[in-house]
Amino acid sequence: MNAIDVVIVGAGIIGCSTAYELSKLGLNIEVIEKHEPGAMGSGWTLAGVRQSGRHDAEIPLAKYSVKVWSDLNDILDCETNYKQEGNLRLARNNYEDKIIKKLVEEQQKKGLEIEYLNNSKDIQEICPSLSSKIFSASYCPTDGHADPIDTLRAYEKAAKKNGVIFSNNEEVLKISSKKNKINSITTTKRKIYPKYCILANGIFCNKILESVEKKIPLEIPIVTVIQTEITSKILKPVIGVANASLAMRQENNGCFRISSGFQECTGNLKLKNGMPYVETTLNEIQNTISQSIDIIPELKNSSLKSFWGGLIDLTPDALPVIDNVIECEGLIIACGFSGHGFGIAPAVSNIISELVLNKKTKLPIDSFSLNRFQNYIFSKKEKSDLTLHG
Ligand SMILES: Cc1cc2nc3c(=O)[nH]c(=O)nc-3n(C[C@H](O)[C@H](O)[C@H](O)COP(=O)(O)OP(=O)(O)OC[C@H]3O[C@@H](n4cnc5c(N)ncnc54)[C@H](O)[C@@H]3O)c2cc1C
Structure with a gap:
């Protein structure tokens, strides 16, 4: 047994910002990353921080995030190279x-x-x-842009300062549950018994969700x-x-x-x-x-x-899944950002910290539920894409 409260799977912008946000709650947190931070979407990205052109459901998250971005260098005590240049x-x-x-x-x-x-x-x-x-x-x-790698490093550094452990080159293989609660996480190196697991592993989310019989319809x-x-x-x-x-x-x-x-x-x-x-x-x-x-x-x-x-982890409605998995208490999904997750990471990490605290979130999240895909029929094409990439 170990004393890790929260395992975050994936050190992209969502995993790193969530690690920082949760580190303020005094929990023992470990981020497990298959490669290095920023190895996938958050390194490949354009890194625009925009509110414009977003779906109505994402606008409150984008507005909240822009306020945070303006102060992020000071909050993290590190340079993100965020510029509010429109x-x-x-x-x-x-x-x-x-x-x-x-x-x-x-x-x-x-x-x-x-x-x-x-x-x-x-x-x-x-x-x-x-x-x-x-x-x-x-x-x-009021839109803008930031440097993606500088931003990840800034979140990582601030999270580490608050005691978060980052374990790179380790892959989370599966999650197991007991009595509808998260029980253990198996990685390529060990088994961990956290109270919470935050799934922030982008295009590979379904590989892990499979172990709790869940699936997000994704095209890649x-x-x-x-x-x-x-x-x-x-x-x-x-x-x-x-x-x-x-x-x-x-x-x-x-x-x-x-x-x-x-x-x-x-x-x-x-x-x-x-x-x-x-x-x-x-x-x-x-x-x-x-x-x-x-x-x-x-x-x-x-x-x-x-x-x-x-x-890109593209869902059918191009909106992410940010939700508790009801059938596996302690498992929270933050995936499927559909090509625009970078800018809203500050809001997403805030939402996740409220979900961990079992609070009603201040930002509206109904449009990001996992259940909205309950009756979704996976077409042949989507199945083959999933086989290819995740
Ligand atoms: C070309 C491009 C342009 C974009 N432009 C913008 C933009 O202008 N503005 C914007 O807001 N968004 C943009 N996006 C989208 C945005 O970059 C992503 O939504 C965001 O970076 C996703 O972050 P993430 O943390 O969810 O996933 P990722 O950054 O993909 O991180 C997931 C991490 O999980 C790791 N991982 C996977 N499986 C496992 C496992 N089993 N165990 C451990 N680790 C695992 C991966 O190695 C990876 O590091 C763009 C994306 C792309 C590709």
Whole structure:
């Protein structure tokens, strides 16, 4: 037997932020990570911190998170490189313009600070490097971006200061329950008997949920990411496009990080230097580059530094599961962030700490229940994707 109260499976942004949040409760916490912190979604990410363009159910979480992000460096006593430099979502034609207009109307009704810019002059005032061919845009000045690895390190460091143990290169294999309560966790190295287990292991959640006969319907598409060499500072806001086929931001060091839209993943997850890696295609890289240059013409002079594929834990409604597993008391799921979990991590970790304390959460979580998929019929395609990636 050991004295660990909480095991957190996975050291991505959700696992690390939750570790920090729970460490304030005086519990004994251990984070168990199969590789290294940030090995998957939270390392592959674009790391935009946005409220705009989110589903209604996520807006309260995003608003809460933005307040936390503003103070996060001080809270964690460490640099996250968070910058509140806005988010511009662009329309490149008449069709996309209609999407942007509707989005702005709907999100203004939800109380979000977002405006519709109907000409390239107003857009270029905010971001001079953008092409004059852009039709219109939504602009949310309180959105922003952060450095994903700096943020993970900051959470990890603050959690460690509060006594959290991080065990890397160890895989959680299964959970077993007794009388509808969590009993033990088996890893590649040992067996642990915690009171709580927080499942924050992204695309691999179903591998563990299987042991308690639960399953989240997930598709695992791929997003292609390219990174340029250091370029002069020409972009402050995060850029998205109406049809979600591209997003980009300029990192603190001057490199551009640019991501494509979702594609069906036909490759395998491999290991490269001990870290998970998924291959993308020249076609997707080319498509991402050419869309980027259309938006910011100056990018044609940049050199390509790096590229990678990122896998997404996409649920049928593109909303996460943040919930207790009723049939296994002590097991809490925080997975299925569907390609937008980075920005809302502060809210998610706050929710999880309230679930651990058995409190009613201050933020609304009904839309994130596991039970909403109770009668979901897994199609053949989704089954094969799950076999491939998780
Ligand atoms: C290309 C791309 C762009 C994105 N852009 C944005 C954006 O702009 N804004 C935004 O908000 N979100 C964005 N996202 C989504 C966001 O990055 C993710 O939702 C978030 O990082 C997921 O964090 P996580 O902690 O849930 O999962 P992960 O970061 O995937 O962490 C899960 C961890 O669990 C570990 N693990 C898995 N199985 C086990 C096991 N059995 N035992 C132990 N450890 C295990 C893995 O190694 C991994 O480190 C993007 C994602 C991608 C891929």
